[in-house]
Amino acid sequence: MIAASSTALPLETVEPIAAVAAEDWLFVLDNYEYLLAGAVITVALTATSIVLGLLLGFPAGAIELYGGRFSSGVVRKAGVAIRGTPILVIMVFTFFVFPLEWLYVLPASEPFQAAVLALGVRSAAYQSQIFRGALRSIDPGQLEAAQSIGMSKREAIGYVLVPQALRRSVPGFQNEFTIVLKDTSIAFAIGLGELLRHSHDLMTQQTTAALELFVFASLIYFLLTISTNRTLDYVNDRYAIPGEG
Amino acid sequence: MTAQRTDERDNERRRAEHEPLLRIENVWKSFGTEQVFRGIDLEVDRGDVEVLVGPSGSGKSTLLRCVNRLTEIDEGAIYLDGERVTDADANVNELRQQVGMVFQDINLFAHLTARENVTLGLRRVRGFGKSEARDRADRELANVGLSDQVDSYPAQLSGGQKQRVGIARALAMDPKLMLFDEPTSALDPELSNSVLEVMERLVEAGMTMLVVTHEMRFARSAADSITFLEGGQVVERGPPERLFERPERERTREFLESIYG
Numbered sequence: 270m271i272a273a274s275s276t277a278l279p280l281e282t283v284e285p286i287a288a289v290a291a292e293d294w295l296f297v298l299d300n301y302e303y304l305l306a307g308a309v310i311t312v313a314l315t316a317t318s319i320v321l322g323l324l325l326g327f328p329a330g331a332i333e334l335y336g337g338r339f340s341s342g343v344v345r346k347a348g349v350a351i352r353g354t355p356i357l358v359i360m361v362f363t364f365f366v367f368p369l370e371w372l373y374v375l376p377a378s379e380p381f382q383a384a385v386l387a388l389g390v391r392s393a394a395y396q397s398q399i400f401r402g403a404l405r406s407i408d409p410g411q412l413e414a415a416q417s418i419g420m421s422k423r424e425a426i427g428y429v430l431v432p433q434a435l436r437r438s439v440p441g442f443q444n445e446f447t448i449v450l451k452d453t454s455i456a457f458a459i460g461l462g463e464l465l466r467h468s469h470d471l472m473t474q475q476t477t478a479a480l481e482l483f484v485f486a487s488l489i490y491f492l493l494t495i496s497t498n499r500t501l502d503y504v505n506d507r508y509a510i511p512g513e514g
Numbered sequence: 515m516t517a518q519r520t521d522e523r524d525n526e527r528r529r530a531e532h533e534p535l536l537r538i539e540n541v542w543k544s545f546g547t548e549q550v551f552r553g554i555d556l557e558v559d560r561g562d563v564e565v566l567v568g569p570s571g572s573g574k575s576t577l578l579r580c581v582n583r584l585t586e587i588d589e590g591a592i593y594l595d596g597e598r599v600t601d602a603d604a605n606v607n608e609l610r611q612q613v614g615m616v617f618q619d620i621n622l623f624a625h626l627t628a629r630e631n632v633t634l635g636l637r638r639v640r641g642f643g644k645s646e647a648r649d650r651a652d653r654e655l656a657n658v659g660l661s662d663q664v665d666s667y668p669a670q671l672s673g674g675q676k677q678r679v680g681i682a683r684a685l686a687m688d689p690k691l692m693l694f695d696e697p698t699s700a701l702d703p704e705l706s707n708s709v710l711e712v713m714e715r716l717v718e719a720g721m722t723m724l725v726v727t728h729e730m731r732f733a734r735s736a737a738d739s740i741t742f743l744e745g746g747q748v749v750e751r752g753p754p755e756r757l758f759e760r761p762e763r764e765r766t767r768e769f770l771e772s773i774y775g
Binding site for chain 1: 582584607608610611613614615617619621622623624625634635638639666667668669670680683684687
């Protein structure tokens with residue numbers, strides 16, 4: 270389609286590809302709004318899932334560590350089951366099996382709800398372990414010192430252990446955030462119009478642009494991970510205990 | 515009826531007057547197969563300083579921990595101010611407010627400043643208001659010579675400074691009894707002195723203290739009585755002069771010589 274080069278060198282195979290690539294990049298740029306709309310869904314899905322995971326996961330971690338035999342047993346077993354199940358299986362379950370109409374609270378599409386539920390609950394299972402590990406890493410002397418001034422165990426945990434454990438959870442949480450962000454792409458499978466799905470939609474219109482579309486999508490994922498990581502680095506420094514590491 | 519009740523109250527008062535502040539009665543304790551205490555008896559009067567000495571593993575620290583129930587006893591009883599505090603239904607948190615504890619590994623709340631370490635208990639346990647707690651904390655910290663460090667975090671303080679914050683934190687709760695569990699063992703010798711000075715001032719102020727320490731100079735000058743523990747029992751107890759100069763038991767002499775040099 271492009272005029273062949275007059276040189277004798279065997280560039281015919283190179284030049285057309287470069288030209289086609291330029292065309293495909295233009296295709297990407299022409300459709301950037303559609304791709305960014307997908308990115309917005311990706312961000313919304315990440316944020317909602319992380320918050321759900323935090324709200325469920327941190328208390329679960331504390332219950333697993335300090336709860337009674339029954340409650341900690343239930344939480345621990347549920348965690349093992351969820352961590353042992355592939356995210357795609359969880360998501361297919363929440364989409365096709367779980368009665369989503371029970372969740373009146375979310376003013377969002379069914380695929381979105383199913384994806385949040387799957388990613389959030391799965392993240393909770395991991396976040397509980399991050400928080401439990403952080404709580405366990407705190408010197409038991411801290412608990413005893415708090416109890417020795419007359420605090421109940423519950424107060425001691427709340428005022429002394431949790432604030433320190435939260436700080437120590439940031440690095441682990443940083444990893445978890447990145448994982449959830451990237452795993453939002455699994456929602457592709459249940460038809461949610463997130464970034465990967467939108468890239469795929471465009472690819473079906475212009476199959477030659479597959480590479481360009483997915484490079485562009487990767488770039489957006491990369492920018493999102495980098496910026497959240499930097500933000501959490503800042504949070505980590507900002508709330509570090511003065512004089513400590 | 516009325517007469518009888520008055521009698522009872524009189525008896526109670528008389529008992530209270532003769533009652534030592536701390537009474538440890540036939541306490542037994544084991545960790546698994548290891549018997550830590552085989553019937554410990556000990557009484558500490560108000561304003562007295564009792565120093566516990568003994569070889570490592572003799573249960574000195576465990577005994578302190580039993581007094582504020584960080585460790586539970588198996589048998590026997592402990593009374594604080596006439597009240598049996600080792601009962602299952604005794605209020606542990608209330609007991610611990612009345613008994614200050616200073617730890618060997620200090621255990622300052624790592625995420626709080628020196629001042630906040632002291633105000634936390636005042637606010638959350640004693641219900642002080644913000645400014646009231648702050649004033650009290652600053653006073654306690656001034657008393658241990660740390661007025662200029664109120665805003666420092668534990669990691670920014672030296673060992674001796676940290677331990678003095680630990681003492682201020684305990685004293686802010688207005689305890690009747692202070693437990694010191696080797697308060698200077700984790701410190702460099704030159705840092706120990708600042709802590710010992712604070713303890714000596716507490717002794718002068720009339721605080722009742724139960725102290726586990728290897729600082730024999732402190733024991734000699736400050737203790738009203740020294741208890742030598744070994745094998746889960748009180749081997750010998752007496753005023754420091756007698757214990758150091760004329761111990762009744764050969765084992766006591768050996769032990770004191772070994773640590774005093």
